Amino acid sequence: xxxxxxxxxxxxxxxxxxxxxxxxxxxxxxxxxxxxxxxxxxxxxxxxxxxxxxxxxxxxxxxxxxxxxxxxxxxxxxxxxxxxxxxxxxxxxxxxxxxxxxxxxxxxxxxxxxxxxxxxxxxxxxxxxxxxxxxxxxxxxxxxxxxxxxxxxxxxxxxxxxxxxxxxxxxxxxxxxxxxxxxx
Amino acid sequence: xxxxxxxxxxxxxxxxxxxxxxxxxxxxxxxxxxxxxxxxxxxxxxxxxxxxxxxxxxxxxxxxxxxxxxxxxxxxxxxxxxxxxxxxxxxxxxxxxxxxxxxxxxxxxxxxxxxxxxxxxxxxxxxxxxxxxxxxxxxxxxxxxxxxxxxxxxxxxxxxxxxxxxxxxxxxxxxxxxxxxxxxxxxxxxxxxxxxxxxxxxxxxxxxxxxxxxxxxxxxxxxxxxxxxxxxxxxxxxxxxxxxxxxxxxxxxxxxxxxxxxxxxxxxxxxxxxxxxxxxxxxxxxxxxxxxxxxxxxxxxxxxxxxxxxxxxxxxxxxxxxxxxxxxxxxxxxxxxxxxxxxxxxxxxxxxxxxxxxxxxxxxxxxxxxxxxxxxxxxxxxxx
Numbered sequence: 001x002x003x004x005x006x007x008x009x010x011x012x013x014x015x016x017x018x019x020x021x022x023x024x025x026x027x028x029x030x031x032x033x034x035x036x037x038x039x040x041x042x043x044x045x046x047x048x049x050x051x052x053x054x055x056x057x058x059x060x061x062x063x064x065x066x067x068x069x070x071x072x073x074x075x076x077x078x079x080x081x082x083x084x085x086x087x088x089x090x091x092x093x094x095x096x097x098x099x100x101x102x103x104x105x106x107x108x109x110x111x112x113x114x115x116x117x118x119x120x121x122x123x124x125x126x127x128x129x130x131x132x133x134x135x136x137x138x139x140x141x142x143x144x145x146x147x148x149x150x151x152x153x154x155x156x157x158x159x160x161x162x163x164x165x166x167x168x169x170x171x172x173x174x175x176x177x178x179x180x181x182x183x184x
Numbered sequence: 185x186x187x188x189x190x191x192x193x194x195x196x197x198x199x200x201x202x203x204x205x206x207x208x209x210x211x212x213x214x215x216x217x218x219x220x221x222x223x224x225x226x227x228x229x230x231x232x233x234x235x236x237x238x239x240x241x242x243x244x245x246x247x248x249x250x251x252x253x254x255x256x257x258x259x260x261x262x263x264x265x266x267x268x269x270x271x272x273x274x275x276x277x278x279x280x281x282x283x284x285x286x287x288x289x290x291x292x293x294x295x296x297x298x299x300x301x302x303x304x305x306x307x308x309x310x311x312x313x314x315x316x317x318x319x320x321x322x323x324x325x326x327x328x329x330x331x332x333x334x335x336x337x338x339x340x341x342x343x344x345x346x347x348x349x350x351x352x353x354x355x356x357x358x359x360x361x362x363x364x365x366x367x368x369x370x371x372x373x374x375x376x377x378x379x380x381x382x383x384x385x386x387x388x389x390x391x392x393x394x395x396x397x398x399x400x401x402x403x404x405x406x407x408x409x410x411x412x413x414x415x416x417x418x419x420x421x422x423x424x425x426x427x428x429x430x431x432x433x434x435x436x437x438x439x440x441x442x443x444x445x446x447x448x449x450x451x452x453x454x455x456x457x458x459x460x461x462x463x464x465x466x467x468x469x470x471x472x473x474x475x476x477x478x479x480x481x482x483x484x485x486x487x488x489x490x491x492x493x494x495x496x497x498x499x500x501x502x503x504x505x506x507x508x509x510x511x512x513x514x515x516x517x518x519x520x521x522x523x524x525x526x527x528x529x530x531x532x533x534x535x536x537x538x539x540x541x542x543x544x545x546x547x548x549x550x551x552x553x554x555x556x557x558x559x560x561x562x563x564x565x566x567x568x
Binding site: 135 | 560
């Protein structure tokens with residue numbers, strides 16, 4: 001019994017806090033919540049985990065788009081910082097990077113910011129980051145992330161995939177998801 | 185280096201180690217490098233795991249690469265323990281946290297942060313000598329029962345974090361420190377080597393006091409050996425006793441050669457604290473005049489940034505004063521102008537904001553955040 005205990009606990013944990021993977025087809029392209037509306041790529045699968053939407057085609061380790069909308073007070077929990085409705089995109093980008101590094105402090109030194117530029121998204125000033133990092137196996141991943149604030153929330157959407165083969169392959173799908181995002 | 189693992193698990197491990205003490209009484213002491221050519225089964229297993237960790241950390245880019253610095257650290261280690269010069273390898277972890285530890289294969293890691301906080305070579309030698317003593321006495325092997333108990337108790341960690349337990353446990357054990365008995369053994373042997381090499385033994389007390397002060401100010405909850413206030417108190421007490429027992433006094437600190445080799449780490453440390461949002465560490469370092477003097481002239485810029493990150497009442501004014509101080513001391517340091525531009529922009533003082541932004545871009549025409557600053561400038565111009 002002890003042998004199976006970890007697996008049972010894992011299943012319980014997953015079922016308690018996460019929804020099912022749902023395949024995106026022509027009838028479910030538009031994903032809508034109280035806080036945003038976004039178009040997802042057909043043929044990919046999506047899953048809502050708390051305030052986070054995860055979308056992937058071949059599995060989260062291969063490529064994933066993550067959309068998270070948090071209340072200002074919960075925007076950067078790991079570094080115990082908050083967002084505010086009047087924050088500049090540079091301030092948000094700094095907090096986002098610090099949070100990324102805190103989430104997995106092992107990756108801290110290998111996380112390299114390739115670019116960090118302002119963009120407009122959903123009619124708001126946002127930051128647009130391009131970063132890369134290496135895993136324990138030495139595999140390089142690239143990360144694109146955009147973040148902005150509204151009156152009550154911090155929105156962050158990111159795309160992560162291994163540099164080798166996969167990053168460029170699904171980048172266009174991410175760009176389309178990004179362009180379609182509307183904060184409500 | 186803090187592995188991405190739940191802090192409570194490290195605390196659990198730390199307390200288990202404390203309770204269990206040296207479980208393996210039959211573990212041999214390594215006397216020279218050749219002793220490592222024929223390993224027992226237990227030793228081989230740990231040696232292999234340690235090599236795996238070395239490889240993993242290197243592949244993840246966790247190692248700070250500076251050949252001159254690494255060669256210098258290695259020379260200090262080799263002089264302290266010439267019999268292990270073929271085996272002990274010193275590496276620098278690219279982390280601002282105060283930590284140092286030895287793996288069972290002789291890999292000794294010093295975090296960039298702990299080196300930057302030291303004042304001289306005698307303090308560096310204290311930490312290196314202490315860590316190599318753990319390798320010599322094979323303390324990680326002696327506390328194996330504590331770790332194995334923790335594996336059974338803490339099995340759920342691997343589920344929650346996805347981290348394979350064997351290697352991480354080895355690292356956690358090394359980073360969390362060992363039983364009181366083992367630590368005292370490392371104190372005695374490390375101190376003996378320190379004074380034999382002609383270093384000033386009193387510096388051994390000072391380096392642990394520096395770490396303790398930081399742990400106290402930050403109210404550190406981390407169980408890592410060099411961040412643990414009670415364990416550092418034990419080290420200070422132990423080093424004081426060893427110094428009192430010594431018949432001779434004085435010795436070398438090699439402060440100048442140490443400063444020449446490690447001085448550049450100070451600026452790096454400030455940047456790492458800032459990027460990681462570790463404003464408490466920045467404020468602790470830079471509000472203290474004696475410490476502040478060891479950092480670059482523009483360090484007040486980092487103090488200003490730290491105040492803005494902390495955001496307690498009055499911090500905005502303190503930040504502005506710190507930026508102005510940095511600007512006065514280092515008028516060519518561009519980030520101070522940027523920071524003042526942002527402050528004035530938020531205070532709706534458009535002319536001042538534009539003046540500072542222009543100066544920033546003039547000093548740093550290829551700034552990484554140039555597009556943001558141009559955006560802010562344009563908004564200011566549109567609004568004026």
